[in-house]
Amino acid sequence: MADATTNPEQQSKPARALKPRTQKPELIEQFQHIKFLDCNKPVGRVIFECWHCQQGIISESRGEPIMGEFKGRPSITLVNVECPNCGKTAIKLSTAEVLSTTAIPSPWKK
Numbered sequence: 001m002a003d004a005t006t007n008p009e010q011q012s013k014p015a016r017a018l019k020p021r022t023q024k025p026e027l028i029e030q031f032q033h034i035k036f037l038d039c040n041k042p043v044g045r046v047i048f049e050c051w052h053c054q055q056g057i058i059s060e061s062r063g064e065p066i067m068g069e070f071k072g073r074p075s076i077t078l079v080n081v082e083c084p085n086c087g088k089t090a091i092k093l094s095t096a097e098v099l100s101t102t103a104i105p106s107p108w109k110k
């Protein structure tokens with residue numbers, strides 16, 4: 001019963017090519033203009049555009065970001081800044097306190 005097939009069949013397999021990764025998830029990336037001023041001062045200022053309506057906004061903020069907890073992990077607590085124009089959350093800032101929010105003409109719009 002010496003019927004040992006010594007033929008290695010490793011190379012006879014039909015090479016199944018890796019599926020080309022054509023199924024990219026459609027990432028709709030949205031960018032937000034933001035500019036930090038006076039980072040080295042007790043009260044910092046940040047200019048940004050509302051995420052929703054692109055209203056230009058300047059905010060004064062104070063303090064170090066507060067470490068909170070998110071799903072059991074330490075995470076920086078973000079302060080929601082409400083847009084004076086549309087009333088939605090314009091941006092989330094990692095700061096302790098937002099002192100003021102003022103609508104301004106967006107410096108990024110012409």
Ligand SMILES: [Zn+2]
Binds near residue numbers: 050051054085088090
């Ligand atoms: Zn807005």
